[in-house]
Amino acid sequence: MNLSELLALVDGFRITDKRLLRARAVLERNHNEAAERVFRKEAQRYFELLAREAQEHVAEVDRRLDDAYQRQFNLTAERAVAQRRLEGARDVLRALDRA
Numbered sequence: 868m869n870l871s872e873l874l875a876l877v878d879g880f881r882i883t884d885k886r887l888l889r890a891r892a893v894l895e896r897n898h899n900e901a902a903e904r905v906f907r908k909e910a911q912r913y914f915e916l917l918a919r920e921a922q923e924h925v926a927e928v929d930r931r932l933d934d935a936y937q938r939q940f941n942l943t944a945e946r947a948v949a950q951r952r953l954e955g956a957r958d959v960l961r962a963l964d965r966a
Contacts, residue, residue: 886909887906887910
């Protein structure tokens with residue numbers, strides 16, 4: 868990937884990392900091979916960390932969603948049991964009213 872494409876991708880993020888921002892500023896002032904190498908290294912470090920944190924967050928949200936789905940499943944089953952009991956009790960009450 869050429870440098871301008873890489874910069875466009877990186878610039879799509881709100882970067883607060885001082886090392887990456889400094890490398891980006893140096894690259895803008897002194898567009899040379901050494902500055903580009905440092906920028907690529909800092910971008911690699913930053914985005915590996917970002918990807919790792921995002922992956923952990925996705926896993927945590929997935930665990931929480933699984934828990935929510937299980938709770939919903941359990942509540943749905945519990946409601947079905949209560950509904951059957953209610954219908955059965957009403958059937959008995961109707962039969963008693965007719966007798």
